[in-house]
Amino acid sequence: MRKLAQLVFLILFTTSCAAPGSSLWGNVATPTPPGTATPTRVSYALVSTTTPIPTSTPQMVLPLSDTPIPEAPAMPTLPPVNTAGPMLLLYAHSGDTLEIIAKRANVQLDQVISDVVLPAPKALLDPGTLLLVPDQLPAERTSNGLMLPDSEFVLSPSAIGFDTIEYVNNAGGYLSTYTEYLMSNGATSGGRAVEQIAYNNSIHPRLLLTIIELESRWVRGKPTNFAQDDYPLGYVDNQYKGLYRQMIWAVSELSVGYYGWRSGELTEITFDDGSSISLSPSLNAATVGLMYFFSKTRNREAWAQAVAAYPGLYTEMFGDPWPQANLIEPLFPPGLTQPELSLPFQPGQVWAYTGGPHSAWERKGALAALDFAPGAIEQGCAKSDKWVVAPAPGLVVRTDTGVVILDLDGDGNEQTGWVLLFLHIGDESKVKVGTYLQKEDKIGHPSCTGGASTGTHIHFARKYNGEWILAGGALPFTLSGWVAGQGEGPYKGILVRDGITINASTSGAFETRVTRNTGE
Structure with missing residues (x-):
């Protein structure tokens, strides 16, 4: 019995020791088997057990049938690559x-390509725009070298502060002692004559002085022959004898070259023997103006020598012109537009459009001017009680016989910004220098005073930064909404507004009448 009790106790003890998790000494930590990594604890984001509130499904709102649907902007299409050869x-x-x-490159419009979208054919290009054109010009043509910046050809901002008379006197040449009697000014010194020609024609005085020195040595020396005494600019014609008339001829030819290139009409130089040379389309207007001028008095060989000599002589007399030009040019900034201008007479009056685009000053040159004549009973140079009025606010910066210069930016410099020329203004009641005019303020009466004239009228032109603006060009003369257009020749032309066209005529016929309405 005692042995049976001991056996039962042993079985129960063994069973209790084998029970999982049971020990008489409590639970013993289980060792980690060798080579087994400790497991990484993974944390899980808590998920809300809140039941989400259902939302309504978004609805697409369709436009009504008569509501315009905006279209995506059209992408510009660049011109195709030109494969016409060189x-x-x-x-x-x-x-x-x-x-x-x-015109200059002798190609079709669609053959001019660029890396930018190009404007309409008659619109101004931004200066510096890169262009590619087929090389279809004759192999014999001028070089691409530039003789002078445009800003040293016209009466640009670079002329501010340059004293022509002082320079001539300091140079000490024959020009400093020269005097010529002029009908308008009486006895006139050489320096004063150069200055007057330069300002009237909006030509840079340094340009003229360099030409005079090259042709006759009048500026720093003395003439070396009798021809240079009477014809200091090399054009031998009895009608152009003396310095002043020689300069009148010279600025006309210079302007024909400069503005002929501007308009695209001049593309080659022709010499007296009938030979010609094409102008490189890379040239600027100043270079073409000089090339054209020198061709008027020289054969081809002498012309090439003068073209080569001029830049060096200019630098010798006045220094390198290009650094200053880089500060001033382009003369026409990108996006240039004409300011709003009214017809230059009082509202309610009827005047005649007697002259389409023609030369701004001399008989030949920039076709920048328009003519208007007041209605009158008498023909010819009859006295008029009509008033020429300011088309826009501005400062009167210069007057002369028959001349009023109105500076629209009001800085007092004729060489900068938009400037208006009024010619044939009568001396009686003419506005004074220094007067600031508001639009419609009185300038003076139309007359025949100042220059050749066959009848009472006004001659009206614009310039910007010293360069005449062609009246029928890319920035057409626009007055009270009337837009000028170029005709078949000087003085021909039209005014167009609201589908109505007026053809210019020097006769002042009924069909040429133009009226300025109140409020324009």
């Missing part, structure tokens, strides 16, 4: 248009 690389200058570039 190409010329050009950069647009001030005043250039696609139409003008095509």
Whole structure:
């Protein structure tokens, strides 16, 4: 019995020791088997047990049938790559248009390509625009070298502060002692004559002085022969004898070259023997103006020598012109537009459009001016009680016989910004220098005073930064909404507004009448 009790106790003890998790000494930690990594604890984001509130499904609102649906803006289409053969690389200058570039390069409009979207054919290109055109010009043509910046050709901001008379006197040449009697001014010194010609024609005085020195040595020396005494600019014609008349001839030819290139009409130089040379389309207007001028008095060989000599002589007399030009040019900034201008007479009056685009000053040159004549019973140079009035606010910066210059930016400098020329203003009641005019303030009466005239009228022109703006060009003369257009020749032309066209005529016929309405 005692042995049976001991056996039962042993079985129960063994069973209790084998029970999992049971020990007489409590639970013993289980060792980690060798080579087994400690497991990484993974944390899980808590998920809300809140039941989400159902939301309504968004609805697409369709436009009504008569509501316009905006379209995506059209992407510009660049011109195709030109495969016409060798190409010329050009950069647009001030005043250039696609139409003008095509004329100079002798190509079609659609053959002018660029890396930018190009404007309409007659619109101004931004200066510096890169252009490619097929090389279709004759192999014999001028070089691409530039003789002078445009800003040293016209009466630009670079002329501010330059004293022509002082320079001439300091140079000590024959010009400093020269005097010529002029009908308008009486006895006139050489320096004063150069200054007057330069300002009237908006030509840089340094340009003229360099030409005079090259042709006759009048500025720093003395003439070396009798021809240079009477014809200091080399044009031998008895009608142009003496310095003043020689300069009148010279500025006309210089302007024909400069503005002929501007308009795209001049594309080659022709010499007296009938030979010609094409102008490189890379040239600027100043270089073409000088090339054209020198061709008027020289054969081809002498012309080439003068073209080569001029830049060096200019630098010798006045220093390197290009650093200053880089500060001033382009003369026409990108996006240039004409300010709002009214017709230059009082509202309610009827005047005649007697002259379409023609030369701004001399008989030949920039076709920048328009003519208007007041209605009158008498023909010819009859006295008029009508008033010429300011088309826009501005400061009167210069007057002369028959001349009033109105500076629209009011800085007092004729060489900067928009400037208006009024010619044939009578001396009686003419506005004074220094007067600031508001729009419609009185300038003076139309007359025949100042220059040749066959009848009472006004001659009206614009310039910007010293350069005449062609009346029928890319920035057409626009007055009270009337837009000027170029005709078949000087003095021909039209005014167009609201579908109505007026043709210019020097006869002042009924069909040429133009009226300025109140409020314009």
